[in-house]
Amino acid sequence: MSAVLYSFRRCPYAMRGRMGLKVSGLSYEHREIILRDKPAHMLEVSPKGTVPVFITDDGTVIDESLDLLNFALAHHDPLGWLDCDQDTVNTLISENDGPFKHHLDRYKYASRYDENAERGDTDLTHRAKAEVTIRGYEERLATAPFLMGQKQTIADIAIFPFMRQFANTDSNWWNDAPYSSTRAWLNRHMESDLFKSIMTKYPLWSPAPI
Numbered sequence: 001m002s003a004v005l006y007s008f009r010r011c012p013y014a015m016r017g018r019m020g021l022k023v024s025g026l027s028y029e030h031r032e033i034i035l036r037d038k039p040a041h042m043l044e045v046s047p048k049g050t051v052p053v054f055i056t057d058d059g060t061v062i063d064e065s066l067d068l069l070n071f072a073l074a075h076h077d078p079l080g081w082l083d084c085d086q087d088t089v090n091t092l093i094s095e096n097d098g099p100f101k102h103h104l105d106r107y108k109y110a111s112r113y114d115e116n117a118e119r120g121d122t123d124l125t126h127r128a129k130a131e132v133t134i135r136g137y138e139e140r141l142a143t144a145p146f147l148m149g150q151k152q153t154i155a156d157i158a159i160f161p162f163m164r165q166f167a168n169t170d171s172n173w174w175n176d177a178p179y180s181s182t183r184a185w186l187n188r189h190m191e192s193d194l195f196k197s198i199m200t201k202y203p204l205w206s207p208a209p210i
Contacts, residue, residue: 003028006042006053008035009199012161013065017052018198019157020072023079028054032202039207066093069158084153092147095133096159103130104162108169122169130166134179137163141181145188160189 005021005028007014021028033039038049046053046063054062054071062068073082106126110117117123137159140147147155163186167174174183189195 003057004031004055005029006031006033006039006046006051006205008033008051009201011035011051012165013050014052015161015195015198016158017054017065017068017072019194020069021054022194022198023081024072024076025078026072026075030202031205033205039205041207066097066158069154073154079152081152081154081157084148084151084155089148089153089155092155093158095136096162100130100133101162103127103133104166104169108165127169134163134166134182137182137185138179141185145185147185156185156189160186164190 003026005018007018007030009032031039031042033042033051035049035051042053043049045055045061048063050063052063052065052068054068056062056071062071070082077083103126106113107123107130110121110123110126111119114121114123137147144150146152147159163182167183167186177183
């Protein structure tokens with residue numbers, strides 16, 4: 001069988017996995033879905049129902065985005081994203097995927113977590129808590145172009161899609177926020193050919209009729 005990827009274009013987890021696949025050169029069938037209408041086959045192979053879901057040529061299922069990113073780079077890492085201090089990288093990504101993502105969700109989607117909030121409301125308390133992580137990025141990026149120094153690594157690729165989501169929640173506030181170095185870092189990634197290439201719009205996938 002050929003490899004298959006179930007993905008949703010705007011999901012930051014899917015973005016990080018797809019960037020790894022793109023640079024690695026692995027070939028696969030792209031299946032674009034919407035999360036409110038998940039295909040039966042995707043749920044069969046990955047019942048947790050999140051994207052990305054990658055099914056390798058031999059049928060192995062990879063349904064964690066960081067696992068997919070590392071799998072792709074283990075196949076081929078032409079830009080040397082893995083050439084870095086993995087302990088520090090793991091700490092940065094754990095902070096992003098844990099505390100930062102926790103506060104980002106509650107900042108961006110306040111009504112999901114607060115019964116008194118209305119759809120579209122944001123929670124500024126959680127924004128302030130997310131800023132703790134961003135201040136750490138700002139300190140790093142004030143003296144170097146990337147989170148690990150002079151060279152782009154897996155840390156930048158794994159983290160910037162979530163910073164994009166944070167920045168887009170209230171772009172007017174973000175554009176004036178005291179994080180100029182982080183803002184420049186984020187903009188470079190968003191304007192890169194790599195990122196633009198994985199943001200191509202695909203038609204929604206549907207299974208072939210029986």
